[in-house]
Each structure stands twice: as C-alpha cells, then as structure tokens.
Amino acid sequence: MKKIQVAIDGPASAGKSTVAKIVAKKLHFIYCDTGAMYRSVTFAALKNHVKLDDDQALKELLKTIQIRFVPAEPEQRVFVNDEEVTQAIRTPEITNNVSLVSAQPSVRAELTKRQQEIAEAGGIVMDGRDIGTTVLPNAEVKIFLVASVHERAVRRFKENQIKGIDTPLDVLEKEIEERDYKDSHREISPLIQAKDAVLVDTTSLTIDQVVDKILEIIDQKTN
Ligand code: DC
Numbered sequence: 735m736k737k738i739q740v741a742i743d744g745p746a747s748a749g750k751s752t753v754a755k756i757v758a759k760k761l762h763f764i765y766c767d768t769g770a771m772y773r774s775v776t777f778a779a780l781k782n783h784v785k786l787d788d789d790q791a792l793k794e795l796l797k798t799i800q801i802r803f804v805p806a807e808p809e810q811r812v813f814v815n816d817e818e819v820t821q822a823i824r825t826p827e828i829t830n831n832v833s834l835v836s837a838q839p840s841v842r843a844e845l846t847k848r849q850q851e852i853a854e855a856g857g858i859v860m861d862g863r864d865i866g867t868t869v870l871p872n873a874e875v876k877i878f879l880v881a882s883v884h885e886r887a888v889r890r891f892k893e894n895q896i897k898g899i900d901t902p903l904d905v906l907e908k909e910i911e912e913r914d915y916k917d918s919h920r921e922i923s924p925l926i927q928a929k930d931a932v933l934v935d936t937t938s939l940t941i942d943q944v945v946d947k948i949l950e951i952i953d954q955k956t957n
Pocket residue numbers: 746747768769770772773832833836861862863864865913917
C-alpha cells in the first residue's frame with residue numbers, strides 16, 4: 735500500500751475517530767486525531783487559567799506545551815507534556831469549551847503546522863474538521879463523514895452511559911446542533927466539505943459498513 739494521506743472530516747459524533755482508527759490499523763498507517771489536539775489545548779488553558787478566547791495568551795501557552803500520541807490498546811494515549819490526558823480531554827467541560835479555543839487564529843495556525851509535520855511522510859489517516867480543506871489540501875483521499883443530529887446524539891448518549899454520564903438525549907441533540915453551528919460558522923477553517931471529498935452518510939450504516947466503504951474509496955483512488 736502506497737504511503738498516502740487520508741483525510742476524514744465531518745461534524746461531531748459522525749463516527750470519524752472510530753472508523754479512522756480501524757482504517758489506519760488495516761492499512762498499517764498512523765492515526766492522528768486532531769480533535770484531541772484542540773481538546774488538549776483547551777485542557778491546558780483551563781488548567782493554567784488562560785482565558786479561552788485570549789488568542790495571544792493561548793499562543794504563549796502553546797509554546798510551552800507538547801502534545802503527544804502514544805500507541806496503545808484499546809486506544810492510543812494522549813499526553814500534554816508529561817501528563818496523560820487521554821480521559822481528561824473527553825469530559826463535558828472540555829467538549830463544551832473546545833469550540834471557543836479552536837476558533838482562535840493562533841491556535842489553528844500552530845496546530846495546523848504540527849499536523850502537517852505529523853502527516854509529512856504519508857501513511858496517515860487524519861481526522862478533524864479542516865483536514866481536507868486546510869491541513870492536507872493535497873491528500874490523495876478525502877472523506878466527508880456525516881450522520882443525522884438524532885443518530886449522533888444517540889451514539890454520544892450510549893458512549894456517555896458507559897462512562898456513567900447521564901445527559902438527556904434532547905440536551906445532547908441541542909449541544910451537537912450548537913457545536914455544528916460553531917464549527918461551520920467560525921471565520922477560520924470552518925467545517926465544510928472539500929470539493930474533492932467523497933460524502934459518506936453513516937446514519938444507517940454499521941461501523942464495519944463505513945470502514946468497508948472507505949477502504950473501497952481508497953482502493954478506487956489509488957489504483
Ligand atoms: O472531533 P472532536 O469532537 O474531538 O473535536 C473537538 C473540537 O475541536 C470540535 O468542536 C472542533 C475542533 N476541531 C477543529 O476545529 N478542527 C479540527 N481539525 C479538529 C477538531
């Protein structure tokens with residue numbers, strides 16, 4: 735398999751990270767979760783009492799933090815400097831604040847640069863919101879993954895139950911709608927489908943079906 739770049743974008747809870755991880759494993763590619771990077775910056779900002787919309791302060795904060803992914807099973811571990819944040823970046827507090835941090839120009843510029851460095855050698859599946867449009871505009875394969883708001887809320891509800899979080903379904907639907915709006919309407923690198931991305935609607939598909947579809951698209955584009 736050629737060491738290509740695969741960009742997977744789409745709104746929150748469309749299944750990007752779940753399928754991106756499996757696709758990367760099947761192809762023996764690296765998997766990079768860019769949402770985890772924005773979440774890690776949000777975590778560090780909250781911890782260091784940096785205002786979440788203070789672009790200059792966030793720029794300074796970023797100079798002091800290294801974000802690392804360490805391969806592990808069942809999921810890769812995330813570190814901010816020497817502190818493991820794998821679980822800590824998935825709390826509702828981070829989820830509800832990350833849109834503000836990810837809208838700041840300096841944060842986007844710095845994380846885009848780091849993501850481009852990670853992807854430089856190819857052999858990578860990267861998921862996020864702006865991978866096909868901004869981070870890797872020349873990626874050989876671009877997928878835009880979507881699902882209905884209701885389906886995404888149901889998925890998040892089930893994930894939350896496992897973690898012991900019991901936010902009602904209608905609240906989750908509202909949060910997802912709000913995050914969609916913020917992600918798609920921010921000034922820099924808003925969530926939009928790249929012209930050359932293939933749209934995959936996962937609403938009524940199983941994880942295996944989505945993975946197979948993406949592998950098929952990769953096969954078509956590379957052969
Ligand atoms: O995929 P996720 O839910 O973990 O992403 C967390 C947030 O980070 C999401 O609200 C939007 C932002 N994000 C972004 O702006 N650009 C990316 N490439 C990835 C995530």
